[in-house]
Amino acid sequence: MTDTTPHTPGPTTGPASADGSGRAPIPVRVQEVLDRAVAEQGFPGYSVQIRQGERSSFGAAGFADTGSGRERLPQERFRIGSTTKTFAAILLLRLEAEGVLSLDDTVETWLPDLVRGNGNDGRSITLEQLLSMTSGLFNYVLDEDILVRFNGPGFLEHRFDSFTPEELVRTALAHPPEHSPGQGWNYCNTGYFLAGMIIERATGQTFARQVEQHLARPLGLTSTYVPGEEKDIPGTHARHYSRLYASAPDAPVYDVTELNASAAWAAGGMVSSTTDLNHFFAALLRGDLLPPAQQARMFTTAPTPEGKWLPIPDTTYGLGMSSLTLAGGDTVWGMGGAINGSFCFTYGTRDGGLVISQSINCDWGNPIGAFAELLDTALRSPSLRPKGI
Template sequence: MNTPASTPANLIVPGQADVQHLLQDAVTEQGYPGVILGVGDGTQQWFAAEGVADTATGSTRTADEQFRVGSITKTFTATLVLQLAAEHKLSLDDTVEQWLPGLVQGNGHDGSKITIRQLLNHTSGIFAYTLDSGMLERYWSPKLLEHRFDNPTPEDLVKIAVSNPADFEPGQSWGYSNTNFVLAAMIVEKADGVSFAEAIDRRIARPLNLSGTYAPGTETGFRGPHGSAYSRLMIPDADAPVHDVTEQSPAWAFGVGELVSTAADLNLFLAALLKGCLLPAAQMEEMFTMTPVPDGKWLDGYSYGLGISSVTLPSGITVYGHGGMITGTWSYLYGTRDGDLVTVQNVNGDWGMPPVGLFIDILDAAFRPAA
């Protein structure tokens, strides 16, 4: 078990032995190069790692290494929107058309009927641009190697979405769509008068002293110490070649899955959010108004609020947060509703599609009440 000396390991985790076995199995049985778990209670933390950060050097994974967090970005984006709502710079009842005139139109899409709230809770009915046939070919197949440095604009991504038929009438169903959060991030820029990256830095990263957290935009590398990310290019065969995809442009995941962060930073962010340090009470109530996700629509057994989800663990504890995937990595960030116990997990390989069972087992062991 790798527990870096630079990270305090003085938090008592009742299920620590089970956690260690699960982390070991992630490497030895499921073939991930490396896996990390950070558990924090606001004042103390426990960090554990198995495997390696880089298969070439054999370097150890650490709590301060940067990695791409995938859709955990959505919780950050929703927090920005709700902060702007609290400042009366926008309303959750505003329509997309009010902020982005003419952008969401065609094939059953009508931005004048879609509210910002419906973007954040995935009831807009807007087609997910990541499910477009061209996007699937470019980013979810071996052709990724030809396209991982492409830099589509947010407008490009929305145009791809509305070139497909809408999934349903706004407010009439639920459907996880990455397009929702591209639009939400674009509205943040309009309402705040700064770039999405600056809004993340000024409103969240700097106030919380998250020194390893930022929105990279079209940057293909990292600004600090980091591990490597590995992909089988969506080939399900366990013997498929593994490619180093550490260097890539996350422009195709604007506001959706682009953020870079660290285990230590993510635990601090989620604890602050859950404790009400980032949002006033009214916006917290909006964010945590949870609706059960219909079976087969996303992750069965989960509920979704505004950019945040919840799930009840086998032990009976309900946790709140978000998972995330971007090429080369999977992550999971969840905590108790009071923010007194939060965890972050990451594997630096993108197979498993997704490894939710592994993450849930680790969560359950880490959050298990002491006997």
């Protein structure tokens, strides 16, 4: 029997910093990156939380709410977009470690007759290829009808539309594959919808309950959850602002905090905080969340084709995990995410000793460039730079 019990997120607190405040001072040059990004790119607010071992520091510029002038806070919630993929990948890898399934299984094994038509064949696609984005499946978010609904003015009319995973998978399957399974790489949310469906089929529980039971609750991630049909973000949260992807700097700004995240679900629908994300990624990077075999598989990455993912050179992708090499030569590991009105980025050193989570509460400008600059600045700061790199 499938578990359909709704999830109720906990209060907006999380793993505490050493002094309990989350507000130890950040390096001056890191604060300068925040201030400059807000001033030059017009971001409403930009926050960063830096975790060194068990110590945390927090910095911000701009506002969580431009109407009230409320400042950004370390415990505030926001939508994390594709960082959701890391949670989904871990759940599938844990099921492999438990012997419930194998990443070498085909999609057909778990979802019979679903992935068929237009050259798509679930009998030839493995679960690992779903996570590594090498399945070749069309990314449903690029479907013309979906683009009309969620980009530009159409988003204001359709942001509360509800979708089932099956609907969006069928949308993807109306298109031929981008390439044969395992013979290329394309950023693909469809694969993570299928992964979420397989997690539910294999466990008899919802994806939301699996995240709560196996990751959020054991780690004390009290601001981290998978929304259901609710449109609001409960508790302390940043307002999310959008120009509907218009490029003009004077384009109207809309508050799009409330939306139905079912169109993103296991590929990008979760909510979290910088506090929780730092705690989660530190545990993952240390090797606390997966057995060694699955950890190694998750972190086995391949270069991403130029122009097909982050506009940063020297990026690689594994299974819900990526690495990028910064301008200063340091390599960091983690994941980023974007959804209407929100960008976030959480990356750290390979041993998890230093993890940095960033959030910008809008969807314009060059957030990824700002994130990369801040990471590079932080790792070059004497007070933060880990020994040995």
